[in-house]
Amino acid sequence: MASNSAARSRGGASEPEALAEIPGDGPVDPGAIDQLIHARVRLGIVSALAVNSSLTFNELKDLLGTTDGNLSVHARRLEDAGYVVCKKSFDGRLPRTEYRLAERGRQALQRYLDHMEALIEAVRR
Numbered sequence: 001m002a003s004n005s006a007a008r009s010r011g012g013a014s015e016p017e018a019l020a021e022i023p024g025d026g027p028v029d030p031g032a033i034d035q036l037i038h039a040r041v042r043l044g045i046v047s048a049l050a051v052n053s054s055l056t057f058n059e060l061k062d063l064l065g066t067t068d069g070n071l072s073v074h075a076r077r078l079e080d081a082g083y084v085v086c087k088k089s090f091d092g093r094l095p096r097t098e099y100r101l102a103e104r105g106r107q108a109l110q111r112y113l114d115h116m117e118a119l120i121e122a123v124r125r
Contacts, residue, residue, distance in 0.1 A: 033119075036081055037112045041066055041074040046109050049084060049101035057097040075099060083108055 037043055044064045048055055055063070061071050078084040083105030087098045101109075 033115055034108060034112045036077065036083070037108055039074065041070060042078055043112075045071075045075060045078060045099070046083060046101065046105055049099060050106065050109055054098050054100040057099070060099065078105065081105075081108075 037046055041064060045060060048060060048063055057068075057071065057075075060075070061068065064071065066074075075084065075086065079086050081104075082102055084099050085102050087100075089096050089098070
């Protein structure tokens with residue numbers, strides 16, 4: 001990041017003015033983004049579950065266009081963080097894995113979206 005004097009000499013805002021504000025949270029640090037959600041596949045999982053009450057493993061895999069292994073690893077990371085809930089059962093003899101977004105995941109997604117909106121607004125100023 002450029003120094004404040006360099007930013008002023010280019011006509012830019014000083015560093016405190018350049019940081020976006022999330023109401024009630026203060027300045028937004030671009031480096032403080034939730035890396036757990038920010039990864040493409042994990043963001044896709046959380047976003048898909050935010051607009052669906054639940055999705056099966058195969059539905060998520062098809063929706064995101066990813067492989068079994070890739071989806072499995074990313075879903076497990078979200079599950080370990082308490083962002084998604086995984087329920088395993090059988091449909092006859094076939095295993096069925098179903099995911100839903102946990103309240104903690106919904107809150108994390110909302111914080112992530114607020115953070116991204118504040119960053120976008122700061123860049124557009």
